[in-house]
Amino acid sequence: MSPTLAEEGLTIPDAPSEPGEFERSLRATRESGRKLLVAYVTGGLHDEWPDVVRAVADAGADAIEIGIPFSDPVMDGPVIQEASELALRDGASPVTVLDTLRTIDAGVPLAVMTYYNLAFHMGHERFASLMYEAGVRAAILPDLPLEEVGPWATAADPAGIETVMLAAPTAPDDRLPRVVARSRGFVYAVGLLGVTGERDALAESSLVIARRLKAITDKPVLVGVGVSNGQQAAEVSQVADGCVIGSALMRRVVEGEGPAGAGAFIAEVRAALDAS
Amino acid sequence: MSLPEPSSSGRFGEFGGRYVPETLVPACQELEAAFREAWADQSFRDELDGLLADYAGRPSPITECHRLSAELGVRVLLKREDLNHTGSHKINNVLGQALLAKRMGKTRLVAETGAGQHGVASATAAALMGMECKVFMGEVDMERQALNVFRMRLLGAEVVPAMSGSRTLKDAVNEAMRDWVATVENTHYCLGSVMGPHPYPWMVREFHTVIGKESREQCAKLLDNEIPDVVTACVGGGSNAIGIFSGFADTTAELVGVEPAGGAAVGRGVPGVVHGMKSYLMQDEFGQVQEAHSISAGLDYPGVGPEHSHLSSIGRARYEQVTDDEVIAAFQLLSRTEGIIPALEPAHALAWISRDRAKLAGKTVLLNMSGRGDKDVGQMMEILG
Numbered sequence: 065m066s067p068t069l070a071e072e073g074l075t076i077p078d079a080p081s082e083p084g085e086f087e088r089s090l091r092a093t094r095e096s097g098r099k100l101l102v103a104y105v106t107g108g109l110h111d112e113w114p115d116v117v118r119a120v121a122d123a124g125a126d127a128i129e130i131g132i133p134f135s136d137p138v139m140d141g142p143v144i145q146e147a148s149e150l151a152l153r154d155g156a157s158p159v160t161v162l163d164t165l166r167t168i169d170a171g172v173p174l175a176v177m178t179y180y181n182l183a184f185h186m187g188h189e190r191f192a193s194l195m196y197e198a199g200v201r202a203a204i205l206p207d208l209p210l211e212e213v214g215p216w217a218t219a220a221d222p223a224g225i226e227t228v229m230l231a232a233p234t235a236p237d238d239r240l241p242r243v244v245a246r247s248r249g250f251v252y253a254v255g256l257l258g259v260t261g262e263r264d265a266l267a268e269s270s271l272v273i274a275r276r277l278k279a280i281t282d283k284p285v286l287v288g289v290g291v292s293n294g295q296q297a298a299e300v301s302q303v304a305d306g307c308v309i310g311s312a313l314m315r316r317v318v319e320g321e322g323p324a325g326a327g328a329f330i331a332e333v334r335a336a337l338d339a340s
Numbered sequence: 341m342s343l344p345e346p347s348s349s350g351r352f353g354e355f356g357g358r359y360v361p362e363t364l365v366p367a368c369q370e371l372e373a374a375f376r377e378a379w380a381d382q383s384f385r386d387e388l389d390g391l392l393a394d395y396a397g398r399p400s401p402i403t404e405c406h407r408l409s410a411e412l413g414v415r416v417l418l419k420r421e422d423l424n425h426t427g428s429h430k431i432n433n434v435l436g437q438a439l440l441a442k443r444m445g446k447t448r449l450v451a452e453t454g455a456g457q458h459g460v461a462s463a464t465a466a467a468l469m470g471m472e473c474k475v476f477m478g479e480v481d482m483e484r485q486a487l488n489v490f491r492m493r494l495l496g497a498e499v500v501p502a503m504s505g506s507r508t509l510k511d512a513v514n515e516a517m518r519d520w521v522a523t524v525e526n527t528h529y530c531l532g533s534v535m536g537p538h539p540y541p542w543m544v545r546e547f548h549t550v551i552g553k554e555s556r557e558q559c560a561k562l563l564d565n566e567i568p569d570v571v572t573a574c575v576g577g578g579s580n581a582i583g584i585f586s587g588f589a590d591t592t593a594e595l596v597g598v599e600p601a602g603g604a605a606v607g608r609g610v611p612g613v614v615h616g617m618k619s620y621l622m623q624d625e626f627g628q629v630q631e632a633h634s635i636s637a638g639l640d641y642p643g644v645g646p647e648h649s650h651l652s653s654i655g656r657a658r659y660e661q662v663t664d665d666e667v668i669a670a671f672q673l674l675s676r677t678e679g680i681i682p683a684l685e686p687a688h689a690l691a692w693i694s695r696d697r698a699k700l701a702g703k704t705v706l707l708n709m710s711g712r713g714d715k716d717v718g719q720m721m722e723i724l725g
C-alpha cells in the first residue's frame with residue numbers, strides 16, 4: 065500500500081483565511097484605483113543593488129521581488145540566468161542578500177523569489193524567519209508546485225511569510241481554484257508557456273489566464289513572465305490587477321544602466337499603467 | 341522480483357517527488373497516467389518488445405571474462421548492453437519513451453545528453469518514428485564527444501549547446517526543462533536517466549528492467565548457485581544500475597553502484613532538490629548545486645536518481661567511488677584482456693572491482709557493461725598519447 069500524503073508528511077495546510085501584510089498592502093493599492101506594478105531585482109548583483117531597489121521603489125513599484133540567486137534557475141531565461149550567475153560570482157548567498165536587505169528601507173512590501181533548494185537546505189523555519197527579520201513578507205518558489213508546498217507552507221504561514229503560488233496557462237479548470245486557494249500575497253499568473261524573458265508582443269495567453277483567474281478570485285492577480293514594457297503592462301492590466309516586470313528591468317541593470325536607468329524604466333512603466 | 345512502485349507522490353522513501361514549475365505539473369500528471377495505462381497494455385508491451393528484439397538487438401548476451409578473471413582473481417561476467425544498437429543501454433528507455441510519446445500524440449522529442457549516448461539514442465528513436473528531435477548538450481561535452489554530436493546531426497536531430505553554468509550535463513538538463521516549459525503542448529521530454537520529476541525515475545527504471553530480467557535468467561543458467569555474489573554498475577543518474585539491480589533486488593546479491601569521485605552524489609552529497617526531484621546532491625553550504633568533475637561526460641553530474649538515494653539510505657545498495665586514473669587503467673585492462681573496449685562510464689565499475697579485488701577474491705561479480713568505448717577513443721587517444 066502506498067502511504068497517504070499525510071503519512072509522507074506532505075499534507076497541504078489550508079491558507080490562513082485572513083490576508084497577510086503583503087496582500088493587504090496590494091489590496092489597498094488596488095482599491096485606490098491604481099494598477100499594481102511589482103518589479104523583480106536580482107539580489108547581490110553588483111554592489112549597487114540596494115540602490116537599484118530604492119530607485120525602483122521611488123519610481124513607483126508597488127512591491128519588489130528580490131531574487132536570491134540560485135545555481136540552476138530552471139524557470140528563468142537568459143537575462144535572469146546571467147544576472148544570477150554574476151551575483152553568485154560576486155559571492156551572493158541567501159545570507160548576504162537577506163543581511164543587506166535589512167539595511168534597505170524601500171518603503172514598499174518585499175517578496176523573495178528563489179528556488180526551493182535554498183529554503184530546503186537551510187531548513188524551512190530558519191529560512192522563513194531569516195526572511196521575516198529582513199523585512200520580507202512573501203515568497204515565490206517557482207519549482208514548488210501545489211503538491212509539494214505542504215512542508216514549506218507549514219513553516220512559512222506562521223512565520224508571517226505569504227507564499228505566492230504560480231498559476232499557469234496549462235492548468236485545467238479544476239486545478240486553478242486549488243492553486244488560487246493556497247496562494248497568498250497575490251496570485252502569480254504565468255503569462256505564457258515559457259521561461260522568464262522579454263517578448264516583442266504580449267502573449268494572448270496572458271490575457272486568457274488573467275481572465276480565468278479574475279473570474280474565480282478577488283485576490284490580486286498579477287501577470288508575470290513575458291511582460292516587457294509599459295505598453296504591454298498596460299495592455300495586460302486591462303484584465304489583470306497588474307503585472308510583474310523582471311527581465312526587461314534586469315537586462316538594463318546587466319547592461320550597466322545602473323539605479324538611474326532602472327528607475328527611469330520603472331517610471332516609464334508606471335506612467336503607462338497610470339495612463340491606461 | 342522487481343523493485344516496488346514509488347508512492348502516490350512519486351517517492352522512494354523520502355526521495356523523489358515532483359518539484360517542477362506549475363506549467364509542467366499537468367504534463368507530468370498526464371505522462372504518469374499515460375505510462376501507467378500503456379505499461380498495463382499488452383499491445384504496448386508487445387510493440388516495445390518487438391522493437392527491442394528486432395531493432396535494438398535484444399537480448400544482450402552475458403560474457404564470461406576468462407582472462408580478466410584470471411588476472412584479477414575475481415570471476416567477472418559482463419552484461420553486454422554495449423552490443424545494443426546505438427552502443428549503450430540508453431536505447432531501452434528511449435524506445436519506450438518514444439513509443440509512449442507517439443501514443444500520447446506528441447510530435448517532438450526534447451532530450452538532454454552528457455556523453456551523447458542518450459542524445460544519439462533519442463535521435464535514433466526520433467528518426468525511426470518520424471518525430472522531430474532537439475538535444476541539449478553542454479558546450480564542454482560537445483567538444484569531448486564531438487563524434488556523437490556528428491552522429492546526432494546525421495540522424496536528423498538538432499543539437500544545441502548548453503552554455504550556462506558548468507556547461508555539462510546538469511546545464512543540459514536545465515535547458516531541456518526550459519524548452520519543455522515552452523513547448524509542452526506538442527513535445528515530450530525524453531529524459532535520459534532515472535532522475536527528474538515523478539514519473540520519470542519510475543518510468544525510466546521500468547524501461548530498463550529488461551536488463552535485470554534477462555540477466556537473472558541468464559545467470560540462472562550460467563551459474564551453479566544461480567545468483568552472482570555481487571551486481572555492479574556505474575552510476576550517473578543511475579539508469580543502467582537500477583536496470584540491472586532490479587533483477588536481483590530480492591536476492592542475496594550485493595548491489596554496488598560506482599560513482600566518479602568528482603561526481604559522487606550518494607558518496608559526498610546531502611539531500612537536496614534540483615531537476616524536479618529530492619535526492620542526494622553535491623551542493624555548497626547554502627544549497628547551490630556544485631559542478632561535478634569527471635573524465636566521463638556521462639557521469640559528470642552532481643545529482644543521482646532518487647531511488648538510489650533510497651536504496652543507499654535503507655542499506656540495500658552501497659555506492660563506491662573511483663578516480664579518473666583508476667578508470668583509465670580499467671579502460672585499458674578490459675581492452676587488453678578481453679578485446680572489449682568499454683565506454684568510460686562502465687569502466688568505473690570495473691575500476692572498483694580491480695581496486696577491491698582482494699576483498700572480492702573468489703567471488704562472482706556481474707557488471708553491467710552499459711556502453712562501448714567507440715565514443716571515447718578520441719579522448720583516450722589524447723590522454724594516453
Ligand SMILES: Cc1ncc(COP(=O)(O)O)c(C=O)c1O
Nearest residue numbers: 457576577578579580638685711
Ligand atoms: C555507456 C553509459 N553508461 C552509463 C551512463 C550513465 O547513465 P546512467 O547512470 O543513467 O546509467 C551513460 C550516460 O551517458 C552512458 O553513456
